[in-house]
Amino acid sequence: MSDTEAVKPFKVFFVVGEESGDQLGAEVIKSLRALIGERLEVCGLGGERMAAQGVQSIFPLHDIAVMGITAVLERLPTIIRRVHLTVDAVIAEQPDLLLIIDSPDFTHSVAKRVRKKAPHIPIVDYVSPSVWAWRPGRAKKMAVYVDQLLALLPFEPAAHERLGGPPCEYVGHPLIERLSELRPTEGERSELGTGTKQLVVLPGSRTSEVSRLLEPFGQAVELIYAQDPNVEVTIPAVPHQEERIREGVRSWKVKPHIVTGEAEKFAALRRANAALAASGTVSLELAIAGVPMVIAYKLDWFFRRFKQVNRFIRFITVDTIVLPNLVLEDHSIKEYIEEEANPETLSQAVLELLSDTPKRRAQLDAFARIDEKMRLPEGESQAGKAAQIILRTAGISV
Known part of the structure; x- marks a missing residue:
């Protein structure tokens, strides 16, 4: 790592849609910090766990953390406004990387718009939508706006390769570490x-x-x-x-x-x-x-x-x-x-x-x-592997 690179901040904008994504995001922040230290800057949309790691959420996560089609329809105007607000926040922050985590209905709506408005920002998606089970055409569409996909299930990289999806790597599942x-x-x-x-x-x-x-x-x-x-x-x-x-x-x-x-x-x-x-x-x-x-x-x-x-x-x-x-x-x-x-x-x-x-x-x-x-190879952790791939996608060597 050069002296110039060592002092340059690395800003990651996080977008999560529910508590499970908040958990994954918090662990990734810890692993990124272990790899690049105080050089890491974090911002975006998260919950309590990510707040403890320094993310000041742009709005409360419960605004969009709704489940079931009835709840979504009832909150649709608010959710749409939150999508646009999040996109505007990403563009204003000009992060070095956008990390979207799970909740594809919301996070992918943000990612698509960011790619159109700021195509220079790398986008990593943490947790694959279930393209292998239904609506497989989503995989090829994702390849347009997702630069790297981090999969929780070991069969997903092969599924995305078969379906024309974005580059995809298995990083492990939280449960296998418990x-x-x-x-x-x-x-x-x-x-x-x-x-x-x-x-x-x-x-x-x-x-x-x-x-x-x-x-x-x-x-x-x-x-x-x-x-x-x-x-x-x-x-x-x-x-x-x-x-x-x-x-x-x-x-x-x-x-x-x-x-x-x-x-x-x-x-x-x-x-x-x-x-x-x-x-x-x-x-x-x-x-x-x-x-x-x-x-x-x-x-x-x-x-x-x-x-x-x-x-x-x-x-x-x-x-x-x-x-x-x-x-x-x-x-x-x-x-x-x-x-x-x-x-x-x-x-x-x-x-x-x-x-x-x-x-x-x-x-x-x-x-x-x-x-x-x-299981991942001995010595590797889910969050650690995810952090390494995120840095690699951004062109940062550690």
Whole structure:
């Protein structure tokens, strides 16, 4: 590094759209600072964790951190104004690099406009949209305004290469660095046949998911208990859904234990013998924890109202939407979509996993390969690798 380069500040403008992006952004700032020290300048849009690392957010993150199509439509005028405000802030700051993190509906709207107004600013996207699952044409469109993509899933670089997307590198997933929190210690998870069977039920983190899945999950639990009363049910609830879930389970004939907070959730996974869960990142948590699972998914009111279910399903370009299946190139976890996600079908699928069956063993055998697929080389961390690629994209050597 030359003397001139050593003293030149390196300004990164961050754009995140929700809490998960705030977590990733904060860790990247720490890693960038470890590599280039006080030379790093940070600004942009973030939450509490990034604020602790020096990012004075241009507006509160909750202005745009909405989930579900109903909430988005209600807040659409505000979100559109925030997109333009963010673009103006980027142009005013003239950063050395723009880092957008997840929340593609918002962050990509910003990135596209910045590329048109200031094409000299390098743009890195941290967390790939699910182009490998649906709307694959997005990959080629991204290549116009994204210079480098940082992927959380190991199969994504090949997917973007196949689809004509931007340069993409796997940087690791946050969960694979938390094995000690997800995997049971000796005696923490009882063997089948030696005690009460532990079933975790995870109806989702979004209001739309909980409202669609909690009732059929409760009916499935009742059918499970009728055939195997040696089952204890735990529901790990995200804090903002706790009251909704507590209200929803009042009518359940089999009363579940409800726990909140990430630590309690991970403890429940470490004890669990099987799971009934909504589709999403939780399936990866369960796989890493070694919990055989049944995955369900129901479409929201928008697709139902306009009778777009079949059209939606045709948009899906992979033969499974379960993340562990995609990571492991395995189909041992079956997902139950729409009409298939009924109490009778779900209960029978769970019961098969609560006994020593071929389906249970197939999932456990698949989970045994997850480390080799997802772990980074010894000595590398997710945030550290992301920081190195960001600096390389900006033309900075360390």
